[in-house]
Amino acid sequence: MIDFWMHPAAILIVGALLLPFMQNPVVRRPFLIAIPVLTFLQVMVVNGAPGTYGVVSWMDWMLTFGRVDNLSIIFGFIMSLMCCVGTIYGLHVKNPYEHMAAWLYVAGSLGAIYCGDYLVLFLFWELMAFSSVFLVWFRKRKESQKIGYRYLLVHTAGGLFLLAGFVLRYHATGGDYSFGQLDVDHPTLYTYLIAIGLILNAAVPPFHSWLPDAYGEATVTGSVFMCAFTTKTAIYAMARSLAGFDILIPMGVIMALYGVVYAVLENDARRLLAWHIISQVGYMVTGVGIGTALAINGTCAHAFAHILYKGLLFMGTGSVLYMTGKSKFTELGGLYKKMPWTFVFTMIGGLSISAWPLFSGFVSKSMIVAAAFGDHIMWAGFLLTLASAGTFLHTGLKVPYYIWFGKNNCSEETWEKAQDPPLNMMFAMGIASFLCLLIGVYLPFMYDMLPYQWAEYHPYTAYHLAETLQILCFTALGFFLLLSKLTPEAKISIDLDWFYRKGGDVFMWLDRVVFQTVDNWVGRIWDKVGILPLMTISKFWSWFDWHGIDGVVDGVARGVRGLGGQVRRLQSGQIQYNIYFAATVMAVAIIAYVFA
Amino acid sequence: MILVQLIDYLRDRLKYVNRVCYVVLAAVAVWGSLVAYDSHHAHTAMEKWPFFWSIFGFLACAIIIVLSKWYGHSGIMTREDYYDD
């Protein structure tokens, strides 16, 4: 490409690097708003001209940074839009490095979306992992460090699966590193490795435990970013490379239900939302597995809608956490009097995720379910519908009920502190709420960006409305009838992270007690035993002196013979003179030789 | 503010609110069954049974709550400082 092509992520990266110098309050806020908005505008510019740009040579390879096509357009759009919303939500955060981490994280996501080959994908994949972990660490609690550490290790492992897959594929295909559809009908080792790398980031069980772990702990702003980018970028990558991979259908369905089950047990509002990310991403994974045009459209649409409503939900519960310092149901309740607007916004998010008519989830989620039924995978269709009842149950009912209504478990201090959050947070929630409604009401806004325009879908049919309303209304009935069973309990639920948490402890024990001890013993033995061969050898080789081992080497060989305690004498003062003179002799000899 | 007042107003008349809700529920169920009866949108024959999705919704909710709680209480839920030692 001769024309200069500006990568949207470049704006964010440059902005992030300049941020620490923008601490003057007059400059800070405009700058914080300007950079994401500029990025968003640049995404619009870039999306206007599909094609391949930004091809750079690196070692033996041509790396593609800018591939703009039907799939990257919609994801680029929503990611940069969410970056604007998230930054506005975090506008009050004074620490420039938290913004920096968030922006680099988004830059990683945008880079992964627009890249055209696996090497660049891996670059941005790692950028996402290494920058997002700071959003956990910035919470600055004692637990934050350990949770971030686990998060980093898990994502590194995921990245390595991906890398191993890329390399195997690179070799097996004779040098193909382009990022495109894999031959999923004839999967080989590398297909599975790449798939594991991708589904780990999409939090598909059994690789999901990092998500509730980290998202429940991230900073208030951090989790708003995290809930949008990591899993959805992974969904993008899967839609691009694994569309139609059958095994993903059962995995996605299990995932959708798994998240629901753990959400029932969860006591922390933000962790509950995290479990519902897993549940909702399950729909998208199923969609990728089905792989038809409608299913991929549905996956993209649902990712699009999900980023906004889940961001909104995290903003709502984040506001509660920000204002009161609490996020557990057993420490909240009855807050509608104190935080009514937060309630309204969260409710809009809850209704969107529950797929109420006129809200965004209604027009996106149903597309995947319809694709499942359309492909005659009835069990998947029914189970996903079942999971959506669970979604409404928790996010639409349980979260609002136990925070804003229900039994008031607030301490006096919590109650005193509770009120609607600062204006910028309210504004960000307002934008997200508006967009959730816009998507649900004005279909072309999102539908016009879907990758396969010819696969038409009409959500507002009488039958679909009737079906959805029946399920939702009777779920609500069930909720109120079984309310007593749902009372939150101050417990945590053991999940598959048990294995690596306990496994890590076992490894560290092994490391400390076995490996290190053995290593120390080997060292000690050699200290004692090694002297003997050295002395023998130096005696034995002394005859070799004349053979050309020059004075310097030889002198010390003889010197070390008396190591047993004479080293000190050898050391204290003389050796440098020995060496100095030896060096002088050598230098003189060389000079004499050169000029002779 | 108005929103809070509205909520308080409704909470004071919870009985009436509940009654309205039951009427809405019944209406939705009946209307849904009528729509499903002659719709080509239904994917399977059983969806044409009366109140199919209503029952589905209610059972889904009940099953999720009961099964999850059973699963949780079978040893999965544990004290909050489980990992701390």
Added chain:
Amino acid sequence: MEITAPTIINSSILLWALLIPLVGALGVFSFGKDSPNFREGSSVLAAIGLFLTILSMKDTVLAGNMYQWQVFDILPGLTLTLRADAFSMIFALIASGLWIAAAFYSMGYMRGLNEHAQTRFNTCFALAIFGAIGVAFSDNLFTMYLFYEFVSISTYPLVAHHQDDEAYEGAKKYIVYLTTTAKGLLLPAMILIYVLTGTLDFPTNIYEGMLGGDVQSWLVIMLFVFCLFGFAKNGVMPFHHWLPGAMVAPTPVSALLHAVAVVKVGVFCTARGFLYIFGVDLMTKLNLGIPTAYFVGFTILMASAIALTKDNLKARLAYSTVSQLSYIILGVCLLTPNGIAGGLIHIANHAFSKITLFFCAGAIYVATHKKYISEMSGLGRTMPWTFGAFAVASLSMIGAPPVAGFVTKWKLLVGTIESGALGIILILLASTLLNVGYFAPVTYKAFFGKRPEGEVETGVKEAPLSMVVPLCAACAISVYIGINPDFFMDLVKAVIG
């Protein structure tokens, strides 16, 4: 494989290059502590001069030439001869280039701590570089052996610098390990090779080797093992203890010598031995590569695992070095073009990143007198540049793009798959995970940890500029050679032919 032999240029430039650090050492010694500015000035000048001289040779070597210069002739086939081929250039450029940074840095370090015997220190430092460059420029095994031993001896006073019990203990270990292995394994190997072939001269490519086809395979295998363990500076387990022991030395020594010059002398000699004495063809024929790769793979994993248990920052870095050095040997042992390239390029990548890490450890020590990671909790807020550089260099060790280490990892992975030994992939990946495991806590504790009891948050308070600037420069180069690896990769390609 058809390889064009390089054109040989007889030139005394090799001698002149070697003379520069010697003259530097003389300068340092002559000025002494009475004129410290001139003393350090001669170090810096020698470093710059050496680097420029070597840099001036690079293009000629890349164009397919090889410098050679015979100094002494002892017996037929036994000479003191220097050469500079592409392989020499990789190491010589790194050692001399980083000497510049280290010269500034050690000035800051030694003066910052008011260390004793700075003249001796700087003299030996220059002499060690002389030895390292000599190793790089060796044309035959005999010459290489001499310089190899010279490095051991000239660095001995540096390790024992503090002259206390701990220092003597470390220094004893150092000399025992290095000289025992050299005299016990290398010397017999050298004589054996001389007896078998009548020469010790290295060939000019990595394929044919010196031994020819008629040497019995058990002899070759024995020599091979001698070569692997004889150059104990390469840190292959179980002969690795000298390296953590040598961490008693002042940090500039640990940085330049025990992360770059000395240990790289070890791996350079090992690689030179494997590729030029035995040659790729013979190693492939006798299937020596992959078993050795698995063997050093054990070192990679075990050293990383032990690094995880170390609270002393320098000890952790030392074990990390042990682990990373074996990457280089592993790459060479894969015997495929990408594998060898990955191994050789790691000489450069590891050098720049690890010296950054050690520079950071030294800067922390000068600024706060802290050695243990657990004491550094919260220190990142006081020394953001140092810990920032540390974080970036850690990324390189981990192998995250775009920092230099990724080039290594990618090349090694491709090389592994070319060789068909898929088990090696697991070693490389597990090691990456362990690297994250022991590097990440240093960074996050520094930036997010609570200050230890009784300490208050001070503002930004870094080590002297003469330390912070070199460490940031080394860090920047680590990133640069990740984004644009061609500078060293061209040389690596020339080695592979």
